[in-house]
Amino acid sequence: MHYRELGNSGVEVSEVGFGAWVVGTDWWGDRTREQAIGMVQHALDEGVTFFDTGDVYGHGNSEELVGEALAEHRDEVTLSTKVGYDFYNNPQAGHGELPKEMDADYLRTAFDRSLERLDTDYVDLLMLHNANVDEVTPDVLELLDELREEGKVEAIGWALGPSIGWLAEGDAAIENEFDAVQVVFNLFEQTPGQHFIDTIRELDADTSVLPRVPHSSGLLNEQVTPETELDEGDHRGFRPEEWYETGWEKVETLRFLERPERSSGDGASGDEPRADPDHADGTRTMGQAAIQWLLAHDEVASVTPTFRTTDDVDEWAGASDTPPLSDAEFERVQALYADNFGIDRDDGMDALRSSVDGADLEGTGMKSAGD
Structure with missing residues (x-):
């Protein structure tokens, strides 16, 4: 495992992080509490030190699991959580989005409860969870500064989504010198991630990008194939059918990224992949290549796949x-x-959510979700 700095915060993250939305909920399959804790601890054994959760995941359950799993390793890991959804006063209805609450007093109370569940007195990264640009008021920015001054937070971030992400919000995070912006970003979904990288470069900003869904909901790791039958309630089932149908064709155009294991006696032609002498293991699966494509961007600090x-x-x-x-x-x-991977048809995913009536999407080729 290799490690990078989050912005210029001094916070170190593993290049591959653990997105703890998968534990504490059944949206990505059922598992026992013991299995969930075991997964977190196994990730630590494999060199993962960045663990990203949120208070709304399982209504606090994910934070409790992460806190318990890492209780004896607090000084060895980088902990991140998110606040901004009021699940305390609103029941969860399926996979529907809960009401948000970005009042500064509420956010402080919610964060203090997160610390209790995580069984720690600080987090390395605190992110606002899906906040609209007009919800991040001077009072909210002042609160984030206060939490850093109090030693409860080392770095701040802005987590974007759902519906892929918002351009106005990510740009605001960069302009306000947030240490991180988290967004869906992968080989097939390059907007808005690439836009944020361009903004960071134009402003010479220190904000890092934290890509999530690097495998495009199971396509790039080939866990969702034409033969796959998703279980009822599986979160990946909310993608349109067109997305998967075009995605399977796109994957085939990317086979050149794979580096299969070869024996020393194999013949070699100029078109075959060769092991890289600078790496102990010259092989590379499609799922690993998807992560390496993201890590090829210097602005990316850590990639959080859905384990x-x-x-x-x-x-x-x-x-x-x-x-x-x-x-x-x-x-x-x-x-x-x-060239859209040579495919001449719609994949059903050409829209982004916009909180500014689509003004931030002009020139991107994307339309506002709901239009």
């Missing part, structure tokens, strides 16, 4: 030590993306 099993942890935590994409590989990916 569902310990086998997932073994493969994706190992992505950090696989061969990085070459310049030629990266450029070939971008050429494919610019």
